[in-house]
Amino acid sequence: MTGYLELIVESFSGTIRDVLPIIIVLGFFQAVAIRKPLPHMKRIILGMGLVIVGLAIFLVGLEKCIFPIGKAMANQLSSPAILAEGDPILKAALENGHQPGPGIYLWAIVFAFCIGFSTTMAEPSLIAVALKASEISTGAISPLGLRVAVALGVAVGVGLGAFRIVMGIPLEYFIIGGYIFLMAQTYFAPKFIVPLAYDSGGVTTSTVTVPLVVALGIGLAANVPGRSPLIDGFGLIAFASLFPIISVLGYAMIGAYIAKRKSAKSQGTEE
């Protein structure tokens, strides 16, 4: 139990260190540029305390529970010893650095997809942005719908990233192809969603997703024959921020399409 206390204290001081530059900048501008105190100062200080305490506890829980499990699973799903259990031919092939194709890594890729989805659903900053978006669009943008769209994008991104590591395809092909697709999609998507969609790309990759996804990528690159963790391990985060933009734009495009068909239909019945 004392181990936890230590961890919480450590995490707490880490969070304060993260918050410190923000508080200094806020204080400086409040004092020098605005020269007026913020209203409800007491409430805000209390709330800032809640943010720090909450984040510290959240991080300890992640570190003690979710990260170890996630890392162990990613490792088990890609380690040659477990994949080739009871199959000496495959085992010998893997040990000799032979690449048997993506088939045996199917579960690792599915796991990458699922963990990308589920961790994004718990990402605090995404929840915050979704709340804000729903608030200012007076409910037109559903917070849950937005989060599911983003999470699906991250899932596809991380799953595809894992597939890329297994196959050893250079990162640039996917990224450049992805961005060209994205540009075309941006042109056709409803204009109101564009800034929010691009914001979602940046939001997805903070506290929860990054450590797990990095561990997954490096674990896979270390276990798959012929891959180097240094060169192939990177890039999953890039995927995890590219694909949510595509999925959120897609979400809005589908929504606009359905609305258009509905209005066309109702017009048709009126005639």
Added chain:
Amino acid sequence: MQQMIRHLGKKFWTSFMDVVPILVVIVFFQVLVIQKPFPNLAESLFGLLLVISGLFVFMLGLETALFPIGEKMAGQFAQKGSGAWVIFFGFALGFSTTIAEPALTVIAKKAGELAVQGHAIQADSLERFVFWLRITIAGSVGMAGAMGVFRIIKGWSLVHFIVAGYALIVVVTTAAPREIIGIAYDAGGITTSTITVPLITALGVGLASSIRGRNPVIDGFGIIALASLTPILFVLIFGIVVYGVGA
């Protein structure tokens, strides 16, 4: 009192539901795919409880502090009518939160080690490499903050920035050394932390709401989008400068 307890209970339930997908994935893979019993089940359950409670407390603070600070400051800046100060504020917020980011230090070090291995730099200039890489990334996030605020004030469309930015990235990528590409694209993702995002979002939306003629949905978002674009571009350029063109 009772109403407050019910309100808090509802919020706690929401936080629980946010974590449920992770739970489902872990249980599914452990039971059906890996087919081995859970190692240290009790500890994991306790950790999970911490995750849920932490999220719950953070969400309370989000609505009492982070959102109001961003909104109120945006309102106060708009009232003063000092565009230059807000732009500077955007830069300072982006730069200061990024330079202190631990994930950034880790990535910069890794990039430095790669550069030493690839003989792009001497081992004794590793520290300088890491330092300037961090300055590059933090500076580019600061620039994104300033540009994002400027765009909201001017009411320019984000699409132009994005299309121009990514077109530049694609061009620069073709000239960039392989060793830096993965790191550059990852740098775009790590620069936005859990505390900065709500603050910046509230600031952008607050600014767009307090300037006449701006639509908060269209104009308020987009600062984070720029903050994930500029680091990619500048780290690629940094790589070209250090490694040489097309190395």
